[in-house]
Amino acid sequence: MIRQLLFLALILLLSGPAATRTLHVGPGQSYSSIRRALDAAGTGDRIIVHAGTYQECPVVIDRSITLSGYGLPILDAQGEREGVIIEADSVTVEGFEIRHTGYSYIEDRAGIRVKRNKAFTIRNNRLILTFFGIYLEHARSGVVENNAILGKPLGEANSGNGIHLWYCSEVDIRNNLIRGHRDGIYFEFATDSRIRNNISEDNLRYGLHFMFSNDDIYTGNTFRENGAGVAVMFSRRIRMLHNLFHLNWGQAAYGLLLKEIYDAEIRENTFQKNTIGIFTEGSNRIHYEDNDFLQNGWAVKVAGGCDQNTFIRNNFIGNSFDFAAIGNMSSNRIEQNFWGDYTGYDLDKDGTGDVPYRPVKLFNYIVDQTPETIILMRSLLVEILNFSEKVSPVLTPADVSDALPRMHRYGR
Amino acid sequence: MRTLLILFTLSILACSPGPQSIRYGEDACYFCKMTIVDQQHSAEAVTAKGKVYKFDAIECLVQYIIPLDEATFTHLLVADFDQPGSLIDARTASYLVSPNLPSPMGAFLNAFDNPNRSASVLHEQSGTLYSWDSLKENMASNSLMPR
Numbered sequence: 001m002i003r004q005l006l007f008l009a010l011i012l013l014l015s016g017p018a019a020t021r022t023l024h025v026g027p028g029q030s031y032s033s034i035r036r037a038l039d040a041a042g043t044g045d046r047i048i049v050h051a052g053t054y055q056e057c058p059v060v061i062d063r064s065i066t067l068s069g070y071g072l073p074i075l076d077a078q079g080e081r082e083g084v085i086i087e088a089d090s091v092t093v094e095g096f097e098i099r100h101t102g103y104s105y106i107e108d109r110a111g112i113r114v115k116r117n118k119a120f121t122i123r124n125n126r127l128i129l130t131f132f133g134i135y136l137e138h139a140r141s142g143v144v145e146n147n148a149i150l151g152k153p154l155g156e157a158n159s160g161n162g163i164h165l166w167y168c169s170e171v172d173i174r175n176n177l178i179r180g181h182r183d184g185i186y187f188e189f190a191t192d193s194r195i196r197n198n199i200s201e202d203n204l205r206y207g208l209h210f211m212f213s214n215d216d217i218y219t220g221n222t223f224r225e226n227g228a229g230v231a232v233m234f235s236r237r238i239r240m241l242h243n244l245f246h247l248n249w250g251q252a253a254y255g256l257l258l259k260e261i262y263d264a265e266i267r268e269n270t271f272q273k274n275t276i277g278i279f280t281e282g283s284n285r286i287h288y289e290d291n292d293f294l295q296n297g298w299a300v301k302v303a304g305g306c307d308q309n310t311f312i313r314n315n316f317i318g319n320s321f322d323f324a325a326i327g328n329m330s331s332n333r334i335e336q337n338f339w340g341d342y343t344g345y346d347l348d349k350d351g352t353g354d355v356p357y358r359p360v361k362l363f364n365y366i367v368d369q370t371p372e373t374i375i376l377m378r379s380l381l382v383e384i385l386n387f388s389e390k391v392s393p394v395l396t397p398a399d400v401s402d403a404l405p406r407m408h409r410y411g412r
Numbered sequence: 413m414r415t416l417l418i419l420f421t422l423s424i425l426a427c428s429p430g431p432q433s434i435r436y437g438e439d440a441c442y443f444c445k446m447t448i449v450d451q452q453h454s455a456e457a458v459t460a461k462g463k464v465y466k467f468d469a470i471e472c473l474v475q476y477i478i479p480l481d482e483a484t485f486t487h488l489l490v491a492d493f494d495q496p497g498s499l500i501d502a503r504t505a506s507y508l509v510s511p512n513l514p515s516p517m518g519a520f521l522n523a524f525d526n527p528n529r530s531a532s533v534l535h536e537q538s539g540t541l542y543s544w545d546s547l548k549e550n551m552a553s554n555s556l557m558p559r
Contacts, residue, residue, distance in 0.1 A: 105452060105496050166514075182449055188514075204437045204447075204449055205437070205446070205447045205449050206447070211517075211518060212558050227437060227447045227449075228447060231446065234558070251440065257446075259445060279445065
């Protein structure tokens, strides 16, 4: 019996996993440099890099291996190179601190670059002052998770994007912290990807930015104190769920900017304390449902060319302006929202107000024509104007109206 | 008295119509609403009355200008690819559309003050060269924007 077991153990030892090895890099380990270990490694091997500072950037990975840092080793790019370049399928890079790629006008240097391959995993890394953080080009089916990507402090124009996707598909980006870049996360021609539970803050332009990207979803993210929260442009079928858009203040600042997008879904998000919660232009068939608009300058501003959009069951509370609309809104549906400023009554006690609510106020119309008049906000004159317009509407658009306004805010 | 004079001169100067410097990270593109951050691709138009329109990308300026009368603008300016942040005359600049040099709104459009430079970058990166007029023609026929 014992002999049989020993025999079995021997077979197991000799057969299956013999192909994959673990190589150790570091002071006093079998390899003194990452490059040497990479040269010696074969498919499926694991290289463990022990704590220390390594000045051998760029680390080019040209075979399918796992590169793991143990004790947060530092890869120092010394201000003039990229950190790690992945040039093979099925590569994992984890547990490194990558520093100082330096900034350049000529090349988009990255902390970690993935080039034309698939099945990559980039996790548990810290990227400090890299120009672009993680740069994925022509890559697919990969994961970017639990990384901290910390760039320059806010206000410096010359910075790259935290996580940059360029012609990618099926990428999962989750639980990352991105700070101090141009755009926190940037998608250009990136499809079928998921962005979950990230925090993107203090970025110069946008927390998250889509250009020409379709069929993506972002959910559970926080976008805080960016130049503007999120911009979705020239894209189709983007789903935006459970995100927080917070404190995006400034002249050109929006919680969410939508420009020429189609068939999107915006559900259960919170827009709080933004200059403009959502600005939308030339965007059709967008479904806005169960969102909270709290304490924004403008909750929703709809510019020209927006058709067949639906605003349903949203809370509008404490905004200076709930709704601004330029152009024909007749093909849009606005109903069953809760409007903090609604003063109607509910005689049949069914929870729905008996008179329609028109969220565009007269003063809104005046401010659009002459922005400087904003100084009269909250003055008696404006109150009188708004009131008289409410009693007998002349200038405010009749097609922006909620026929079924709710009497109580929706609990979430 | 002298201070007053200086102040007066300064105020007159401050009022004169002309190009304004772009506040990167603060100003928004008049055409596409995006915040302007890219110093290699920004652009500006100034009307005869002194109204200034700023753009985050050269393609935004071109698309804005196509349906309008160009003569009503005293300045049409684009960023020089080689000297980020410096604005040059759009009408005399040399333009390079190269698949290797992305621009903010997806047209891969870059401007150069020095035509020799655009030609040499063309040689390195491939692409097509345009003048201001041929650029407008191609943009109007919609052959330069994605989709």
